Amino acid sequence: MDFHDYADSEMMMLRLAQRIASELGETLRAHGQATLSVPGGSTPGPVFDTLSGADLDWSRVAVVLNDERWVPEDHPRSNTRLLRERLLVGRASAATLVPLYADAPTPEDALDALTEGLRPHLPISVLLLGMGADMHTASLFPGADQLDAALAPDAPPLLAMRAEAAGEPRITLSAPVLQDALRVHVLITGPEKRAAIERAAKLRAREAPIACVLDQAMVHWSE
16 A cells, blocks of 8 residues: 555645546557546545546546446436536546446346446556545445455456445446556545554455555545
């Protein structure tokens, strides 16, 4: 774990956005296309605000969420809605959004089609993850119904996931997809999450799912 401690949150968000933009630019110059995977929630919003204005050829960038709640895009808890409001605006509006939601009753009903849509954009070039105080990342929750399957080396790219702490049913990237990312960043704030990620570094992924990527991750933290 490469831990970076910032003096304040505003500086962290700016520096992280600049780093992600630089890494996407390097990938575009080397490979002609890039895939960026990001979390939902409110924490990365300031990163998205800065990143959306980055001077990149966004038309060659695919953006995919780490996970999505199984709710329509106009729902207040939709991560896709957040992306459209905070990241896929300005210059970044030219990026391709790879969906993790479809108009179907359950995640399982759309899983195959969503997986086939994701495959051409793997491996992820730049991965930004969040982490809960329970040490979950994406929708890999401790105790979730499909956690063992999602952590397995032969896990499919996407899995449906249900957990008491998750609320709605979810769809999530699996651990192998996260681990195959070329660059991995974890964004956390506050003392509770710092203590949690330090605990996670000593635990198995089944107990602390974020542990599945910590060996290769750059962790960004501020109060």
